[in-house]
Amino acid sequence: MTTTKLWQIDDDELHPLVEHYTVGNDRSCDQTLLGYDITATKAHAHMLSSISILSRDEYKQIADTLDALYDKWQKGTFVVTSEDEDGHTAIEKYLTAKLGPIGKKVHTGRSRNDQALVMMRLYLKDQLSAISAEVTTLCDAYDQAIAAAGSQAMPGYTHTQKAMPTTVALWLGSYRDAFADTLPYLTNTLALIDQNPLGSAAGFGIELPLDREMTTKELSFAKVQDNPLYCGLSRGVFELITIQAFVPFMVFAGKFAEDMLLFTSQEFNFFSLPKSMTTGSSIMPHKRNYDVFEIMRATAHSYSGHITKLHAITAGVGSGYHRDLQLTKAITIEACQSAQQTLEVLTLCVRNLMLNTKHLDAAMTDELYTVAKINKRVAEGMAFRDAYVEVKRTLQ
The missing domain is CATH 1.10.275.10 (Fumarase/aspartase (N-terminal domain))
Structure with a gap:
């Protein structure tokens, strides 16, 4: 047609x-x-x-x-x-x-260039606000899970080997604090991009006496993006900056997913989710699979691909509009949707996390307390290295 x-x-x-x-x-x-x-x-x-x-x-x-x-x-x-x-x-x-x-x-008084710019800028602002709210909701879910865990002990791991005793609350709290620390990054990103490009037209302004302050106020922008060429220059870059702000919490989401895949395995069985949040096998009737964390892990690990594509496209053109920049829209929308969905699913998982206290207690084996034994000897006057050697010999 x-x-x-x-x-x-x-x-x-x-x-x-x-x-x-x-x-x-x-x-x-x-x-x-x-x-x-x-x-x-x-x-x-x-x-x-x-x-x-x-x-x-x-x-x-x-x-x-x-x-x-x-x-x-x-x-x-x-x-x-x-x-x-x-x-x-x-x-x-x-x-x-x-x-x-x-x-x-x-x-x-306008071009499709500034029309696209302002449309995308409003979208980015909404995404940053919505995702900040979702991170706050996730932190609240962690707080509730921490309170429910009480003083339940669990092994701490380094190199995926038992290391020292810790608690479920401390482990969950590390993620809670990590996600909370991403909030100022999101806030600062919003403050940076909160500029109105409408009225820049094709990137050279317009001869008409456009009242850009009026549209700035009406669209709830913090300020006018004054230089019309900079408006066009920022296209794709503000999208890149926004998606980069999502990377830290996506990294933490991937780390949590990796922990959960280990700790929900039959060999550990420290935690579980309701049956409705796991999947089965078409051939093995005994299987309950934590696909949700596998998809979360893959989504988090591949998230930097959005950054790579946005950077390649925006760095590859000079000033002024180039149609290359059209492709940044789909990349940005997909990245925002992926981040939002990941946070929503992660919040659901944390809210429904169940502790298998029997297995957690059974995992608190004697080797977890070797450092405590060393410190006891140090408190009694023995040099640390001598205490270390003495305790290590008891393990052989």
């Missing part, structure tokens, strides 16, 4: 294979982000009315129509289709179909 593009006139044609290749999965990304595009378009239209590009009545018609479109998008009844080059086109076509010439005015 022929696509009517915003830049097309009578004899502009694009080969369908080229269109398919260059659009790729971008429409799907824009479908995810469309609500942010609609919100920014409404703010832009409001600003245009303040500088008399639109009349008050024209703005009201546009605002009402955009509100209706937003509602359709939320309900899933408005979809960016193959007839649209992208979500930006879909919005303008919808406004024009509903409002005629009034809809054709909405793109005044």
Whole structure:
């Protein structure tokens, strides 16, 4: 089906294979982000009315129509289709179909470049806020698990070998503290990217007296991103910075998953999850598999791949817009969704963690206390190295 593009006139044609290749999965990304595009378009239209590009009545018609479109998008009844080059086109076509010439005015003073920038920036802000909240919820789940564990002892391990005695609460607490320490990183990242690029147009500003402070306030940005070329320069980089902020908690999630795969194995059997959170085998009826931690481990270990791709694309282009940057959308959305899902599943696992105290107690074997025996001799006046040798000889 022929696509009517915003830049097309009578004899502009694009080969369908080229269109398919260059659009790729971008429409799907824009479908995810469309609500942010609609919100920014409404703010832009409001600003245009303040500088008399639109009349008050024209703005009201546009605002009402955009509100209706937003509602359709939320309900899933408005979809960016193959007839649209992208979500930006879909919005303008919808406004024009509903409002005629009034809809054709909405793109005044902006480009699809700053339209995409502000859409993505709003998405990143929401993701950082939502993920910060999810990390806080996870920390609360750890606090509850720590309280439930009480003083239950467990072996501590180094080199995957028994080392010294510890407690379940101390082990869980190490993860709780680790996740809590990622929160300031998320907060600082949000503060950095909280800049409004709308009004930078194609990266060179615009001759019209756009009120960028107005859209900044209306879209709840902390400040205007003043330099229009920097707006474009930051595309992909702000996405990279945001996804990098998720790496620490993804690392900790992977470490916890690895611990749990060890400690839930039949040889350890320190912990378990409800049956509904494990899977079975198609051939071995006795199996209960902790696939949730295997997928979590793999997701965490492969997460840096998002960073690598974002870095490669953004570092590979100069200033100004290049269509390479289109590909950063899908990478960023996938990385955000992966991080969010990992935190949600991890919180569920921690809340449902069950201690097998019989096996934990049985694992507290004598070799765990060799350092305590050394320290007892030191307290009685023996030199540490002599105490070490004496205790070690008792083990042979």
